[in-house]
Amino acid sequence: MQYKAILFDLDGTLLDTLADLGNSMNRVLRSQGFPEHPLDAYRYFVGNGIRMLVTRTLPETVRDEKTLKRCLSLFLQEYDQHWKDETRPYDGVPEMLDALQTRGLKLAVFSNKPHDFTLLCVQELLSQWRFHAIAGQRETIPPKPDPGGALEIARTLNLSPSEFLYLGDTGTDMQTAVAAGMFPVGALWGFRPREELVEHGAQTLLEHPIDILELLK
Template identity: 30%
Template structure:
């Protein structure tokens, strides 16, 4: 292993609390029952559209009013992107270990670039992250391997020598489609329709927490 790539939300960074805060406030503003925090958490990896749909289930996702609410959600999030957000507990120790071993780490995410860059800057991770690939950088996003190949190219490292870690089936599929060893972050924002048998995702490894993730990566270094 010569490099490590992470999905962003739910894998590298625990962003759910800020999404929960904003979505629940949107519920209060609309005057409807507040969506449970755990329900919101399971939708984080599905993106802004899925989270806003929890508040406005009656609107089609291409409805102009829905798009306005989605943009409002993104604006609110961008303005206060790291109020309750931080690296998962123990993740900084893992990153320091990689950096000490001079193994570059980066991010391949479906999160828009402006939000990804703002988040990394807020957490002082910009200069530590060796590569950041976002949807705007490719024609096909995960689970297509295109963003994985782009990250590998930017690192000048063969894909099969890069480990990819994610908390969604599309992350594991993207890694496998690029011939990268994959690790399922079972501590992350697993979708509600995720199989109870996580081995069905066919990841090479399953990490139940960041500490076990660290041990898996150490075994591959």
């Protein structure tokens, strides 16, 4: 199959956002008198949208709607101020994007991060590459693993879903790719282990971003 486009997840795939997400949420938890979490635990808290991130970090006894909304609002304020304190592209991502762009492939991003933050991350940290479509979580786009956003991107690029490689780092990404009819590729440098990626449908796993070129020969 000759692929014409790559659809990327953002957090854990193109950008290492874990420290800024975790530190922002821990500051909120601290301010509310709740226990904080080690940064490594956030590998499993993230991936299903900001609301789910906040829910997972709160003690089970205080996950009522009022507390959740308050902490969600506080998190968005914190993250707005600190989203790029430590966030950077993973090693090898710039070289991968250079190579893909040189080959004429269309690039796109689909994230469960709020749409405005998704746009901001791409514009601030990945601006030297052209992304033909960028989609974060919006009311009109259901969160992954629903394939609606991925299919909307395929329509925007006027391509069949089967012409896409989908590169992501979580089981949610692999489920999205399978449901959309795209080729699911797991990123082992991201947040989740290989077992999760394989279990949820990864057809191949990459140890390093530049390895994606092997799939395009």
